[in-house]
Amino acid sequence: MRLYSYDGPSGRKIGEIGDYTLYSETLVREKSVIKPYVTKESNTAFNFIYGPSTGGLIESTLFNILTTGESIKGMTSDPMFKLRELKVLGKNVKDAMPIIERINGSFTASHSIAFLGAVEDAMEIELDEYILMGRIIELELERIRNHLHVIARMCEAAAFGVPYNNLFYMREKINRLIEEYSGHRFFHNVNRIGEIDIDLIGVSKSLENICNDAKNTYDSLRDSKIFVDRLLDNGVVKDLDCIGPVARGCGYPYDARVDSTTLPYTELGFSPVIEKGKGDAMDRFIIRFEEIQQSTEIIGEAEKRLKKHTTRPHHMENEGEGLGRVESPSGDLTYLIKLNEGKINEISMLTPSKVNLPVFLNSTRGNVFTDFHFNWESFGIWISEIAVGFI
Amino acid sequence: MDFRDSGGFYMKTNNWFLKGLTKLGRTEKFPSEKFEAKSQVNEKVKSEKFMPFNKSLHLYSIDSGACGACNMELQAISTPHYDMNRLGLFFTNTPRHADALIILGVHSERMVEVLEKAYNAMPKPKLIISLGDCALSGGLIGECPEISGKSVVNIPGCPPNPYAILEGIIKAKEVSSK
Amino acid sequence: MNQLILLIPFAIALLTSVVSKKISYISLIISSLILGVYAIIYTGINELTFFYLIASIVIIVSSWYSIRYDKKYRWLAPLFASAVFGIIIILLSYNSLQFLAGWELMSISGYLMIGLNKNKANPAFIFSAFSELSTVLLIAGMAYAYVLTGTFNFVLIPSIMPLILMSVGFFIKMGIVPFMIADWLPIAHRNAPSNASAIFSALMTLMGVFGLIKFTLLSPGSMSLGVVLMGIGAFSVFFAALFEYVSESTKLLLGYSTIENNGAILVAVGLLITNLSGIMDVFIIYTILMLSLAHSISKTGLFLMSGSLDSEDMDTINNSKDPTSTLGNILVSASLSGLLPTIGGVAIWMLLETLFITATISSWIAIPALIIGSLIALGEGIVSGAMIKFISFTQLFRNGKAKKPTNIYPILFAGILVFALGLGSVLIINPAFITGLIKVGIPNGLLIQSLTSSKTTFGAIAPIFIAIFISIFTLLALVFFRKPKIRRSPVWNNGIEDMAGYTSFAFANNMRIMMGKILQTNTDTSSKDNATRNIFWDLIVKYAKLYQNIARSLTWNIMNSSIRSYVSYLVIAFIFVIVFVTLTN
Numbered sequence A: 001m002r003l004y005s006y007d008g009p010s011g012r013k014i015g016e017i018g019d020y021t022l023y024s025e026t027l028v029r030e031k032s033v034i035k036p037y038v039t040k041e042s043n044t045a046f047n048f049i050y051g052p053s054t055g056g057l058i059e060s061t062l063f064n065i066l067t068t069g070e071s072i073k074g075m076t077s078d079p080m081f082k083l084r085e086l087k088v089l090g091k092n093v094k095d096a097m098p099i100i101e102r103i104n105g106s107f108t109a110s111h112s113i114a115f116l117g118a119v120e121d122a123m124e125i126e127l128d129e130y131i132l133m134g135r136i137i138e139l140e141l142e143r144i145r146n147h148l149h150v151i152a153r154m155c156e157a158a159a160f161g162v163p164y165n166n167l168f169y170m171r172e173k174i175n176r177l178i179e180e181y182s183g184h185r186f187f188h189n190v191n192r193i194g195e196i197d198i199d200l201i202g203v204s205k206s207l208e209n210i211c212n213d214a215k216n217t218y219d220s221l222r223d224s225k226i227f228v229d230r231l232l233d234n235g236v237v238k239d240l241d242c243i244g245p246v247a248r249g250c251g252y253p254y255d256a257r258v259d260s261t262t263l264p265y266t267e268l269g270f271s272p273v274i275e276k277g278k279g280d281a282m283d284r285f286i287i288r289f290e291e292i293q294q295s296t297e298i299i300g301e302a303e304k305r306l307k308k309h310t311t312r313p314h315h316m317e318n319e320g321e322g323l324g325r326v327e328s329p330s331g332d333l334t335y336l337i338k339l340n341e342g343k344i345n346e347i348s349m350l351t352p353s354k355v356n357l358p359v360f361l362n363s364t365r366g367n368v369f370t371d372f373h374f375n376w377e378s379f380g381i382w383i384s385e386i387a388v389g390f391i
Numbered sequence B: 001m002d003f004r005d006s007g008g009f010y011m012k013t014n015n016w017f018l019k020g021l022t023k024l025g026r027t028e029k030f031p032s033e034k035f036e037a038k039s040q041v042n043e044k045v046k047s048e049k050f051m052p053f054n055k056s057l058h059l060y061s062i063d064s065g066a067c068g069a070c071n072m073e074l075q076a077i078s079t080p081h082y083d084m085n086r087l088g089l090f091f092t093n094t095p096r097h098a099d100a101l102i103i104l105g106v107h108s109e110r111m112v113e114v115l116e117k118a119y120n121a122m123p124k125p126k127l128i129i130s131l132g133d134c135a136l137s138g139g140l141i142g143e144c145p146e147i148s149g150k151s152v153v154n155i156p157g158c159p160p161n162p163y164a165i166l167e168g169i170i171k172a173k174e175v176s177s178k
Numbered sequence C: 001m002n003q004l005i006l007l008i009p010f011a012i013a014l015l016t017s018v019v020s021k022k023i024s025y026i027s028l029i030i031s032s033l034i035l036g037v038y039a040i041i042y043t044g045i046n047e048l049t050f051f052y053l054i055a056s057i058v059i060i061v062s063s064w065y066s067i068r069y070d071k072k073y074r075w076l077a078p079l080f081a082s083a084v085f086g087i088i089i090i091l092l093s094y095n096s097l098q099f100l101a102g103w104e105l106m107s108i109s110g111y112l113m114i115g116l117n118k119n120k121a122n123p124a125f126i127f128s129a130f131s132e133l134s135t136v137l138l139i140a141g142m143a144y145a146y147v148l149t150g151t152f153n154f155v156l157i158p159s160i161m162p163l164i165l166m167s168v169g170f171f172i173k174m175g176i177v178p179f180m181i182a183d184w185l186p187i188a189h190r191n192a193p194s195n196a197s198a199i200f201s202a203l204m205t206l207m208g209v210f211g212l213i214k215f216t217l218l219s220p221g222s223m224s225l226g227v228v229l230m231g232i233g234a235f236s237v238f239f240a241a242l243f244e245y246v247s248e249s250t251k252l253l254l255g256y257s258t259i260e261n262n263g264a265i266l267v268a269v270g271l272l273i274t275n276l277s278g279i280m281d282v283f284i285i286y287t288i289l290m291l292s293l294a295h296s297i298s299k300t301g302l303f304l305m306s307g308s309l310d311s312e313d314m315d316t317i318n319n320s321k322d323p324t325s326t327l328g329n330i331l332v333s334a335s336l337s338g339l340l341p342t343i344g345g346v347a348i349w350m351l352l353e354t355l356f357i358t359a360t361i362s363s364w365i366a367i368p369a370l371i372i373g374s375l376i377a378l379g380e381g382i383v384s385g386a387m388i389k390f391i392s393f394t395q396l397f398r399n400g401k402a403k404k405p406t407n408i409y410p411i412l413f414a415g416i417l418v419f420a421l422g423l424g425s426v427l428i429i430n431p432a433f434i435t436g437l438i439k440v441g442i443p444n445g446l447l448i449q450s451l452t453s454s455k456t457t458f459g460a461i462a463p464i465f466i467a468i469f470i471s472i473f474t475l476l477a478l479v480f481f482r483k484p485k486i487r488r489s490p491v492w493n494n495g496i497e498d499m500a501g502y503t504s505f506a507f508a509n510n511m512r513i514m515m516g517k518i519l520q521t522n523t524d525t526s527s528k529d530n531a532t533r534n535i536f537w538d539l540i541v542k543y544a545k546l547y548q549n550i551a552r553s554l555t556w557n558i559m560n561s562s563i564r565s566y567v568s569y570l571v572i573a574f575i576f577v578i579v580f581v582t583l584t585n
């Protein structure tokens, strides 16, 4: 590993990865203790089951809500219904890549780039600027798409037809843009070791329209008293163990784009947007829209530095340990792998959804049922990257 | 911004209806020329008799182990570019109201019971549509989900394009009404 | 004939109780039968001997139940018998002193019955304290009456003052707000055995009613006192109904139900005291009798029922279903909800009729009558909800794993009795109010009517016809539509086995939210639960503490919860009774 070492805690805590706990500067050999979520026995409350299969959730997961009728007194979840066991151990990187791309469809670029980051770290591959900038653009495109998706889902919860359709219209446009540049709507088969199979020149121009449209929708939504009212004070985050837009909504500048140096975001003049509010759904909503604007700017900057591809990597190790970190749309995404003769020997990952799920569960306490969807969607949690194991 | 200050919200006329009107006409024509239909009809099931679904078709989807992309693409058919409602297709929130069960993703142990329960809860006549390579064959990830009913139409792709999904669902409707 | 002779069989039951529980309970049943027959045959039914009948039914049912129930308490049977003995003395008494002696005997036995659970002496102590308060008030009222009339015998009293004093004493026993300690505290503390609860709730409160009526009939009327009593009664009905609805313990729910019923009776008594017109008075007296009859029998049934369940907490009841007990329970609670054709339905109908007739009278009393009538109607509606909750969570929902409720035949008997009495109410009520309506096919003698004057009818019901109509239409529906086709499909619970539970707490949440201001529901969303604050409970705890502090220093030596000293007190009181019986005759 070139950038990380096993050491005592240093930097901010991110979360559990395999047998270790990841801090922003070190890997600590300790199991991060996840506080079990305790709901006190109370003879006046009863359980309300939501999920695993219901029209209101995109993915299968179960919520067990402790309630006295309207207000949520506590909540536990069982996300392991759709557990998938992925066969990647013992495979070489090239064969494992398509499976990694299918861990979470909407974060495909993040997953593959983080995974490749770990592989390249282990193989000690140096990347040229074209690849780095290309990857940044991929990640930011994915971020824009995901944020549009999340906000659209929040509008859906409010039965706000016009902005809902408007935002999904934009999301579809981004999807088509991605398809136009990469050949696949979800970045499948784009990233390889030390390579990138995508020609991104001109992408920022196509984005301009979408960005403006999003800004209009944002302004209208923020003027809508009904909508804002549903988000304010909804799902106030009290834990510090959150990451991604959730943390930035609480005013913490947690962002892998600044504290992971594999991708040169800081050279593009990046600094994370934060919102010093209460850490409620409204703050997360604002963060997401502002990040859409910011991502558009980053893409513009990165595109300027896209120079024609020059060399392929010549030096490759076969063995080693590597760690790759990116900021996925929902927060830090990290892979830790061990390669042995070019084959994957050990692999573990840290996904933002897994870190943020307990935070979400805690934040629902004191809300009422109707708040649930706004809060849930505002976290942008994907069960597909929680209910997954490697074999 | 100031909506949080002073304990109030600033008022502004915000007519979503008018806003919606200005966005008219975004739905596209089905790109029949460019489009090559890939969905396969299960011939065995085709020979069985179906009550017809001539008019609308109500869909309920279950994620048995998908990566999320299929979910997004399925959901996308309700968005303005595709607008499933003009074709008489609707999503429901419970299998009790559904005509067709759409299965996404690979086989996962704990979802078997859920799939079976949902299929049993659906009123007759009912269809099953398998969406995406995962649900068809397990794709790269695993095995395909097991369920007592047979799927009528398989929509391949990883994930299938929303148009492919629309085409597949309409085909399922046609099969049933023949 | 001196009717005190009727005490002898009860005395025998009391004496045998020391030897054998079973014989004692059986002889109680026989004695009550004698009392009932005496009430019917020798006196004809009048407004006071009617209470003999009610008491005898309640004693029969609860003794029948006790034969199998009373296994583990050594002192229960003697105390039960002595409480009954005291009650019979009250009923048969010729003068105030006998009345008081019976009252005291009943109270002390009650105190000891709660005290059977020795590790919690407090509730028993508080109960006793309030009983003494009631006795003191009665003594004061009776002494005043003695001053006015010069005799302890029951003769007309020229002033309303004794009645005012005594009525507060009776309130305490009736459990009227805010004096529900008598009925409520032992129940809330789960200290009283079930058969004792039935006695507390049905008979002791009935004695309050009996005393109140007895002295009301001896006192002059008073418009203002009447209206005040009506107001207190209506207040009790409404609030007790609300708290009944949100109660989570079966016994607590039933305790509130008692308060609510006694409130209804108090309204009728208040109306009686306002002394309106001749024909109305008779109707009101019959209203009171019907209310007492309905309440006593149904409440006995339900308390006995709650004793045979495996838990007092409605959410954890886990008995398996039993059609017999379900039938008995449904009938009994239909009566308590005021549904026709049960006796409870007839009684509530009569009460509302009296109030609404009063509302048509051109006097200022029309306005309170109208308001009180609406309050009672509202309260009865809530009570129906509470009864549905009780029945659903004790009998209908959840076919549990625990054993079937045992000892159910007394309950079934109570159920059938309230139904039969409802149908037979035309035979009980004064013939002046029984008529027919040939035009619509109701023969003479089957229709109960309420009269505004001796000529004009205000309203009418025919319980038998209601029963007939219900059965005919049910049969017709069955004949024409056959047995309904039922398609059973498994519950769709998001794709998994049913994990969620619907609790009795959730059942009552609508009222908790709607009446949040009154019930003081905790709506703080972040707190653990949003249960209602039991404002009455808080009040009682406050009273109790206050009273305890005052009384502790004074009476600790006398009331030290030792069974022996109380038994000696009991014996002395008994001798006291005998002496007065002989002296006054």
Ligand code: SF4
Binding pocket: A102, A105, B065, B066, B067, B068, B069, B070, B104, B105, B106, B131, B132, B133, B134, B135, B139, B141, B157, B158, B159, B160
């Ligand atoms: S078919 Fe492809 S896109 Fe669909 S769930 Fe499976 S892996 Fe994801």
